[in-house]
Amino acid sequence: MATGRTHRPASRSRGIPEATVARLPLYLRALTGLSERSVPTVSSEELAAAAGVNSAKLRKDFSYLGSYGTRGVGYDVEYLVYQISRELGLTQDWPVVIVGIGNLGAALANYGGFASRGFRVAALIDADPAMAGKPVAGIPVQHADELEKIVSDNGVSIGVIATPAGAAQPVCDRLVAAGVTSILNFAPTVLTVPDGVDVRKVDLSIELQILAFHEQRKAGEEAANQAAHPTAARRDDSAEQGPDGDVPAVMPA
Amino acid sequence: MATGRTHRPASRSRGIPEATVARLPLYLRALTGLSERSVPTVSSEELAAAAGVNSAKLRKDFSYLGSYGTRGVGYDVEYLVYQISRELGLTQDWPVVIVGIGNLGAALANYGGFASRGFRVAALIDADPAMAGKPVAGIPVQHADELEKIVSDNGVSIGVIATPAGAAQPVCDRLVAAGVTSILNFAPTVLTVPDGVDVRKVDLSIELQILAFHEQRKAGEEAANQAAHPTAARRDDSAEQGPDGDVPAVMPA
DNA sequence: ATGTCTTTGTGAACGCGTGCACAAAGATGG
């Protein structure tokens, strides 16, 4: 979807479907948790529950990586952590630059999840000269003029764009020209990149709008149900409960 | 995908496929841009280019909403903006609460994209008593004890979770119990919710890991190409090359 | 060894999403 395909035959990178790749980080996170609690092995059922997916899907996903399980027992946690890490390319260090050190950029710089696993913030870059030199998350911000040099010197291949919408495409162009081939875009814009460059986008307002759509739908169904049965608020079987004003939804487990 | 299906027939909400719903905000954004520049009509080709999608897909997407175009001419921008806004439920106001006012939560609160279209930050909530009363983005932070009352009083149905991972599930449970039926989760955890509640997640490290996977793959192909054509050295790539002792596994160009 | 029991790995069926390609619809000009 957001993958700059090398317009090769189809969407498999090597034999691993894109959908599977997107779930590997989820499995890895669950496995890391188990590893920290020194759990030696885990079944597909347990791990699937922890990752929030179907167990058949998980087994099929793992089958693309190889036969790493033992029938009747399950999967060796440590071994699987290693295999998935390797598959995802997390056994090496990825220097990352963050461009646009506003509220969001600063928050990203401070985010712990970076360093924890394979990623290292190589530099923070901002166009505002007033920011230059000021440390954010312990790293001094550098001016945008240095962008090309920073990317080149550090061998950066992954860039994070957290600029305002208007600046995103120019920044993207410069990053790509300097050698970056993967971009994570937080700006609310569609980025155009040459073939061979991957772009993934994270867009708050799109996510909210999708939620709003479903929310409206729920409210509509609710209203329709109430209209159909004004007296008996039809809550016979597992349907969705009231959004607002209505009976509070059920308690979780 | 991340939609709490009502395990009803299939994945269509009303006749509108989920994939289409996910693209509507994209179209809306492009259309808003055109509207601001007073462009009266737009063809599927032009709009598709602006939104970064295929024109046939765009036409099919719109066909689910109705026949809003004029053959030989295109689509009326203003009319389409209205129809999509209505379909997405953006003609009404959605009060939203943000829970967890750390770096990220504060950045989200300051994000302009909220108020712009249908969404209103009804409250900021944090568990730290020291934060209580302190204004962030012009809104005073309230203590987590007030969560249920805030949700109830404001008729909040959408909640944003920006807490640390450990706090996410308990917060989620409380939000749902208080009546929230849509959750946008920024914490790196799998949330478990009852049926009828939608959860969408935004996860920085997952996105990075997916990029790393493709990046590693590119590096592998690159290395293989160089091996095949040692003279035709493409750009000097510095930091990578298979950490895995594994075979690069290439496919021919 | 043999049998039983657990859990994996996968063949097959199905449904969703995508994109092609074209007919229908309407605008526009003579």
Add this chain to the structure above:
DNA sequence: CCATCTTTGTGCACGCGTTCACAAAGACAT
């Protein structure tokens, strides 16, 4: 009014992703 040209709306085919259901594989006890 007719011809031509543009652009929509969609029937159709294809491929990816998901899920079911089960045989194969191995652990474990006797």
